[in-house]
Amino acid sequence: MVLDNTAAALDFIFGHLLFINFILxxxxxFFQRRDPQSVWTWLLLLYFIPILGFIFYLFLGTDMHKxxxxxxxxxxxxxxxxxxxxxYSLRSEALEQESPAIADYADLVMYNLDxxxxxxxxxxxxxxxxxxxxxxxxxxxxxxxxxxxxxxxxYIIKNDVLFGRIKEVLARKAKEGVEVRIxxxxxGCRSVKKSCWRELNAQGIKTSEFFPAVLRRLxxxxxxxxxxxxxxxxxxxxxxxxxxxxxxYIGLEERFGYWRDTHLRITGSAVGSLEMRFxxxxxxxxxxxxxxxxxYMNREPVFSKQHCDVQIVSSGPDSRxxxxxxxxxxxIGKAEKAIYIQTPYFIxxxxxxxxxxxxxxxxxxxxxxxxxxxxxxxxxxxTYSYIGDMVMEGAKCYTYSDGFLHxxxxxVDDKVxxxxxxxxxxxxxxxxxxxxxxxYHEGLARQMRGIFEEDLKKSKQITKNIYxxxxxxxxxxxxxxxxxSPLL
Numbered sequence: 140m141v142l143d144n145t146a147a148a149l150d151f152i153f154g155h156l157l158f159i160n161f162i163l164x165x166x167x168x169f170f171q172r173r174d175p176q177s178v179w180t181w182l183l184l185l186y187f188i189p190i191l192g193f194i195f196y197l198f199l200g201t202d203m204h205k206x207x208x209x210x211x212x213x214x215x216x217x218x219x220x221x222x223x224x225x226x227y228s229l230r231s232e233a234l235e236q237e238s239p240a241i242a243d244y245a246d247l248v249m250y251n252l253d254x255x256x257x258x259x260x261x262x263x264x265x266x267x268x269x270x271x272x273x274x275x276x277x278x279x280x281x282x283x284x285x286x287x288x289x290x291x292x293x294y295i296i297k298n299d300v301l302f303g304r305i306k307e308v309l310a311r312k313a314k315e316g317v318e319v320r321i322x323x324x325x326x327g328c329r330s331v332k333k334s335c336w337r338e339l340n341a342q343g344i345k346t347s348e349f350f351p352a353v354l355r356r357l358x359x360x361x362x363x364x365x366x367x368x369x370x371x372x373x374x375x376x377x378x379x380x381x382x383x384x385x386x387x388y389i390g391l392e393e394r395f396g397y398w399r400d401t402h403l404r405i406t407g408s409a410v411g412s413l414e415m416r417f418x419x420x421x422x423x424x425x426x427x428x429x430x431x432x433x434x435y436m437n438r439e440p441v442f443s444k445q446h447c448d449v450q451i452v453s454s455g456p457d458s459r460x461x462x463x464x465x466x467x468x469x470x471i472g473k474a475e476k477a478i479y480i481q482t483p484y485f486i487x488x489x490x491x492x493x494x495x496x497x498x499x500x501x502x503x504x505x506x507x508x509x510x511x512x513x514x515x516x517x518x519x520x521x522t523y524s525y526i527g528d529m530v531m532e533g534a535k536c537y538t539y540s541d542g543f544l545h546x547x548x549x550x551v552d553d554k555v556x557x558x559x560x561x562x563x564x565x566x567x568x569x570x571x572x573x574x575x576x577x578x579y580h581e582g583l584a585r586q587m588r589g590i591f592e593e594d595l596k597k598s599k600q601i602t603k604n605i606y607x608x609x610x611x612x613x614x615x616x617x618x619x620x621x622x623x624s625p626l627l
Contacts, residue, residue, distance in 0.1 A: 238448045240579040244555060247469050248450065251577065255462045257450040262443040263407030265576075265583055269546070269590055271389040274382055274402045275301065278370060281404075282308050285372050287434065288318040290417045292369040294327040294560075295383035298335050300391070302384050306339065313343035320345045322421050324365040325352050327383070347425035349572075363456050366560050366571040368402075369417050374435065377410035379403055379451075379559050379576055381545050390542070395514070397542030399594065401481070401558055401587075403576055407443050412451035416574055448579040454561070455572035463561045463575050464568035468494055470551045477504040477553075479591045481546040485509055485522045486564035492528070499533045508591065508598060510545075511538035518564075520613070521620035530606050541597035548575070550591065553584045 238261045241248050251257035268274035282289055282305075289312060296302055313319045321339065323331075325348050336346045349365040370378040380402030382388045390397050405413070418429040429435050454462040471478060471494040478498060485507060487495070499505050507529055513519030526536050547567075548558030559575030561567040578584070 238579070240448045240554075240581065244473065244579055247466065247473070247577070248579075250465065250469065251450045251452055251462070254460050254465070255452050255454070255458075257452045257577075258412060259448060259450050260408035260412070261446055261448045263405055263409045263447040263449045264443050264445045265447050265449070265578060265580075266404040267583070267586060267590065268380070268382075268402040268404065269399065271382055271398055271400060274378075274380075274400075274404075275304075275389060277404060278378060279304065279308055281372050281376050282312065285312055285317050287373045288320070288371075289373075290320050290322075290369070290371040290414065290421070292322040292365075292367055292417050292420060293384050294324045294364060294366045294368060295385055296321075296323050296328045296331060297383075297385035298331050299386045301386050301389055305384065309339075309344055310342045318345075319343070320347070320421060322347050322349060322365075322417070322424055324349045326350070326364050327366075345425070345427075347421060347427075349420065349424045362570055364571050365420065365455075366567065367416070367420070367453070367574045368560055369413050369574060371410060371414045371417055374410060374414055375406060377405045377413040379405070379413060379574060381547050381560060387543075395512075395543040399539060399542055399544045399546060401546035401548060401590075403558060403578075405449065405576070407447070407449070409449040409451055409576070412449075413574075416451060416453050420572070445580065445582070447583060450577045451574065452557075452559075452577055453572070453574040454568075456570055457572075461568045463557075463559075463573055464488070464491065466557055466575070466577060467491060467549055467563070470549055470555065470557060471495060471498055474498055474503045474551045477551075478506065479550040479588055480505075480507045480563060481544065481548060481591065481594070482507075482563035483510050483514070483543070483545050483547070484518050484562040484564040484566075485525050486518070486566075487525060488565050488568060491563070491568075492525070495529065495534070496532050499529075505529065505534040506537070506591070507534055508537045508539055508544060508594060510543050511540045511599070512543060514543065516616075517620045517623060519620075520616040521623070522564075523613075524617035524621040526601060527606050527617070530601050530603055536601045537595060537598040538601060539594055539598045544594075548587075550584050550587050553588055554581055555579050556584050556587045558587070 238259065241259065248259050252259070266277070268277065289309065291309075309319050309321075321344060323346070328348075329352070336348075339346055350363065368378070368380060368383060381400040382398075382402050386392055387395050388398050388400065392398075414435055418435060422428050422430070452462055452466055454460070454464070468490055471491070478495075495505055507526065509522055509526060510519070530536050546558075547560060547562050548556060549563075550556045555578065557575050557577045559573065561571070561573040561575050567573050
């Protein structure tokens with residue numbers, strides 16, 4: 140009987156396949172607000188893989204925009220007061236007098252204030268790390284100095300030798316009475332066994348999973364990844380950037396070799412913005428409201444030598460605006476001399492692509508650096524295709540040859556830099572939860588540009604002749620990958 144019912148159901152589905160596919164296509168078109176390119180890609184997938192393509196869409200394509208998942212009433216009034224005060228100061232030019240570094244970027248500061256609630260702070264010191272061992276040595280040292288709390292958020296955590304070192308410190312600090320919280324992404328940490336988190340919990344370390352899987356392996360929201368990497372220690376020291384936790388990030392994975400990334404260590408009031416970002420994500424994932432405790436939000440100011448102006452900008456599928464994308468877009472539009480971009484994935488949307496081409500045609504020097512090897516083949520060949528557009532337009536494009544390049548950010552005119560967790564791709568712009576630091580400081584911008592130029596010594600330029608001489612097989616891989624780029 141069961142077999143007969145199953146056969147009858149299959150007969151019905153195949154007999155009405157065209158009609159069912161039409162209904163599913165209508166659902167994709169009319170019930171999801173997204174860009175036409177993405178809609179057409181999903182419709183194409185539905186055409187070639189009827190019904191099954193719609194199942195993929197349910198897992199990977201459902202739109203979460205405008206879902207206010209992280210709105211916390213306890214902080215709104217306080218934050219809005221700070222935003223309104225800075226907006227008034229900007230309009231009266233008082234803030235520019237206090238922070239001359241933002242004079243050319245007052246409109247961007249205003250945008251971040253109004254759209255992202257990103258308060259500008261000007262009492263920050265920043266250290267740039269480009270090597271994983273140096274970054275994690277500094278992080279471990281800072282965690283050893285913790286007296287009240289350590290908040291950790293990473294997209295990828297692997298239970299290997301590096302996490303072993305971190306766990307040892309965290310367990311000791313928890314025993315000393317320091318509050319320790321670890322927030323991890325379910326997809327990024329899917330290789331870590333539940334027993335590892337239970338062991339940490341038994342040691343007094345709180346852990347929480349962002350968008351947990353159903354039945355252990357079934358990720359209903361696998362397309363929406365919390366890609367942020369944030370550490371806050373006692374509200375005084377913060378870390379944000381590209382390094383995750385795993386042995387490959389300290390050069391111990393033969394497949395990748397040396398891992399070239401960029402991470403920022405921040406002391407100053409901008410750490411409060413990182414803490415707020417962590418708290419919003421933690422509150423959502425764990426249902427523990429950190430805003431009810433004053434010690435996480437109200438910290439005494441830290442003495443600053445550099446006096447860096449910083450805005451911490453975040454974006455994700457829960458917000459109406461692609462804030463980090465818009466920051467990149469505005470920085471490109473305001474460039475007068477040179478733009479430097481490092482990213483492992485270069486799959487820009489039409490706005491970024493057009494802005495970069497306009498910049499090139501306007502005489503702006505555009506420099507883009509990507510890895511020489513793929514960690515995700517489809518993404519890499521889509522990247523190479525868009526890099527080809529840039530090369531043919533006149534940009535200077537390079538592949539980093541000394542290992543794997545994972546740094547994510549932009550430097551403009553030796554005046555401002557925007558670095559953090561967001562890649563220069565559609566996924567980071569619209570689908571991932573990301574966080575970047577926008578730093579308005581000529582000294583740090585020049586330092587970051589100097590790092591870019593050091594990386595050039597270990598890179599190869601993609602000239603027009605090299606790109607035009609690629610094989611037919613590479614061209615084929617590029618075209619297929621570019622066609623799928625809205626889904627990557």
